[in-house]
Amino acid sequence: MKKKKIRYIIAFFALVLGLALTACTYFAKNIYQKDDVAIVIDKQIKDKLIEKNKDVYGNEDQTREQTLHLKILSGKYQGKTFIEKNVYYPSQLVTQKYRAGQRVFVHFKKGNLTLVNPKRDWVLVLVLTLTIFLMILMAGKHTVALLVSMALSWIIFYAVILLDVKLNGTQIILIFGLADVVFSFVSLLIVQGLNKKMLATWLATLLGVFISFALCYVIMKLTGESEMKYETGDYATQDPRGIFLAQSMLGILGAVMDEATDIVSSLYELVQTKKDITVQQLIKSGRTMGQEIMGPLINVLVLIFIAEELPMLILYLRDNNTLGSAFGFTLSLGATQSVISAIGIVLTVVFATGCSLLFLKGKKWDWR
Known part of the structure; x- marks a missing residue:
């Protein structure tokens, strides 16, 4: 009870500190190098219609113009007020x-003001504050390890991107394959420590990632990669096929590591509490847990993917494209990635249970 009370106190102080940092970020003015900060001082912005737009498919929109009075809060023109027109749809x-x-952020060039974008950095700080607050409430002392793991993952990811850019995507599969190995090892090592449970989880994760990826790659090659519209990938400045495969590999890792951690941790607790458990009982327990986890995990992947592509799908359908055409140009690659990850999720049930048999029992198994 005392530990729980201390956790609540720490969470409260983290929330207060985070809200204070959010307020500081919101009112920050002179910490930005490229742009200056301004505020829209109008109590009611003048907004007028310029023209109505209608395309050949019957989609309607408007062109409107705002007249903004902007007071500059930082930089060379601090304290001055500018009038700027903003055309928007x-x-x-x-x-x-x-x-x-x-x-808002504004930019000056030879005394002329240009609107950049709204100042939203404080929103990021607020979201991070709420995340840490909830993590402390739920995870307690493990929050530090989780945050360190997240920070290191971002650093590793940045280094991987820089290496890929330097090599111009020539070794993208090898780079991101090694990245999966490093990502999973570092994350599990920090959160679980170096022990049998961590090694079982790591091995199950790697088997789930690479075997499912290899299986899907073989299927793609046997089918001639038909209907794989790699050219629809967003901002593909390198080989779009390689980028797709790298995305798939990272996507599998996220789902598989989550599932492997849950299954191995549960079986570990089962082994610790029931010393006389047999192989058949452990396999049955692993299969039962896998059946309960697989469905929700696969559904989450599909829903995230659909939510990400929903705006583009609506645009294609509103422009009178057929459902098949809209699917091909907006959903086909994501759907394929979801299927690849789903296969990895299914296979990981077997791998996680098998790795638990290999690592988590100190004596010979009872095979009855």
């Missing part, structure tokens, strides 16, 4: 509508 797909009292 209510759909706000590629343009931005500004609100009264909103803080």
